[in-house]
Every structure is written in structure tokens, then in C-alpha cells.
């Protein structure tokens with residue numbers, strides 16, 4: 001878009017208007033496998049309009065919305081922005097805090113995630129807008145990850161597409177972020193291998209077709225996602241808190257069912273850590289990867305970790321490898337274990353997301369008055 005201070009790492013073509021569609025939970029593998037339910041997007045992928053950009057991106061770690069959207073919104077790695085999971089330890093309060101819909105009152109989003117968002121960095125040089133669900137307008141998650149743009153709320157996906165198209169038409173240059181929540185919701189509730197998920201994919205497909213037909217012709221439409229998803233069968237959803245050897249010496253548990261943070265008691269020595277790692281490996285060593293915090297940080301899972309965010313990372317991390325999910329039922333409600341579609345770990349199905357350039361099909365020569 002020509003704004004200084006940014007580098008074009010994705011090798012995207014120049015554009016005066018850009019519409020970034022973020023589809024929550026649309027893994028690359030899911031989109032490819034289920035493309036039969038997305039004839040428009042399948043056609044876009046098959047035709048591939050060219051360009052130098054990568055067709056696949058990798059979600060940040062953990063592969064979950066709070067983390068990934070903040071990386072998208074700020075351009076920072078998780079170790080910097082500090083949104084390190086669905087829920088994580090707040091060392092200052094010595095308690096686990098939620099970073100998504102159930103944000104803790106004791107956490108200031110601006111202090112927790114202090115880096116300027118892309119919207120803030122643009123600082124009015126290019127008009128920016130977020131089109132999302134009205135309930136997210138002032139949500140702490142929005143304020144942490146995506147603050148600084150004009151927020152336009154619309155409840156139904158169709159209404160969001162319409163608002164996006166109208167808003168782009170009203171601005172000769174604009175960066176617009178369009179959030180699509182429905183697919184992820186269907187996946188969590190019913191699994192990605194469900195009729196509900198398929199019908200949501202069809203809805204998305206129809207919405208993207210409509211968006212392509214209604215935005216101004218010079219708009220660059222980019223579709224991507226924050227993470228993918230795997231379905232975890234009920235018997236593979238494990239309450240690990242029933243095994244004392246997996247939680248003895250653990251002060252707090254947090255994270256995702258597929259990427260668990262375990263925080264040790266302050267007086268726990270290296271012996272406790274080694275014993276816990278061994279116990280987890282003995283029980284789940286073929287089904288999960290078990291890493292100490294030092295190993296994960298040194299291997300670059302979070303990017304470079306700033307001091308203020310380091311304490312939010314578990315001393316031990318359990319990353320699901322097979323279709324399995326881990327719950328501490330002492331801490332989470334019974335509804336949590338009913339969730340079918342899951343993400344958070346580093347498998348391809350969870351980390352790989354599409355980057356799709358959707359060609360505009362609108363033919364209007366002016367474009368600015370289209371509805």
C-alpha cells in the first residue's frame with residue numbers, strides 16, 4: 001500500500017485497497033480436503049491467479065486464536081506480544097487468566113500486549129477498518145491484538161460482507177480486516193468432519209463469492225486463517241488430573257487441550273521438572289511431545305521471548321501429536337471436554353493455513369457506487 005516502515009515479506013502485489021479476510025479455524029488441509037463444499041474457493045485455488053506470495057502460511061505457536069490473531073495484528077512473534085495461549089499464567093497475580101472471551105479484569109490489554117498494532121503503526125496514513133461481530137468492538141482481545149482501526153460491527157456473515165464491500169467502496173485507499181468466526185465455532189461444537197462445519201464452509205464460500213463480486217475492482221482480497229483444526233474423538237479427550245504423577249508439584253495448568261502449559265510450584269527443583277517430564281513421556285510419549293520451557297524457548301517455538309512474557313510460559317509444555325486432547329478437569333468446566341474440533345499444537349493440520357488471493361469479479365468500471 002506504499003506505507004513506509006513496513007516490509008513486504010509476503011511479496012504481495014501493490015494495491016490501494018486491501019481486504020484481509022481472517023477465517024477462524026480454516027486449516028489449509030481442511031480447505032483442500034473439503035473443497036467440494038467450497039466451489040468458488042476451489043476454483044480460485046485451481047486457477048491460481050499468480051503472484052509471488054506463499055500459498056501456505058504457518059500459524060504462530062500455540063496454534064490458537066489469541067496468539068495467532070495478535071501476531072497478525074502486530075507482526076510480532078508470540079514471545080514478544082505475550083499472548084501465549086487461550087489461557088496462561090499471569091505471574092503478577094499468580095493466577096491463570098483467559099486471553100480470549102473471558103478476559104480477566106486484572107489484566108490491562110494494553111500493558112499485557114504493549115506493542116503497537118499494524119493499525120496503530122499506520123497512524124492514519126492509510127484508513128483502516130475492522131469488520132467483525134459487534135460484541136468484539138471493545139473486547140479486551142480486540143484491544144490487545146487489533147486496536148487502532150475503525151470498528152464496524154455486523155452480526156451475520158452476509159452483513160459483514162456487505163459492510164466490508166461498502167466501506168471499501170467509500171475509501172479510495174483502505175486496509176480492511178474482515179473476521180469470520182462461524183467456521184471455528186461449528187468445528188469446536190461438532191467437529192470439522194460434520195455437516196454443520198460443511199454448511200459453514202458453504203456459507204463462507206458463498207460469502208467470498210459475493211465479496212469478490214461487490215468490492216471495488218482494484219481491491220486486493222486476501223483470505224487466510226489463524227489456525228487449523230483436528231477432531232478429537234471422545235475417548236481420546238483425557239482428564240490428566242486423575243493421574244497424580246502428572247500433576248504432583250504443578251501449581252497451575254493452562255493453555256489448550258492440545259498444548260498444555262504446566263507451571264511448577266515455586267519451590268520445585270530441577271528434580272521435580274525431570275520427574276514430571278518422565279511421567280508424561282511414560283504415559284503419553286508416543287501421543288504427545290513433552291518439552292521443558294528452556295527447550296521450547298531455545299528451539300524458537302515462541303520466537304525471541306521478552307522478559308515480561310517469559311513467566312507466562314509453562315515450565316513444561318505438552319504438545320498433542322496424535323488426535324488426543326488433555327484436560328485438567330479440576331480447573332475447567334464439564335462443557336470443555338465436549339469440544340470436538342481442537343487446535344493448539346504443531347501438527348500440519350493445526351499450523352498450516354492458506355493464503356489465498358481472491359480475484360475480484362466485479363466489473364463496474366468505477367466500482368465506487370456498487371452495492
Ligand SMILES: [Zn+2]
Pocket residue numbers: 024025065184188343
Ligand atoms: Zn478455535
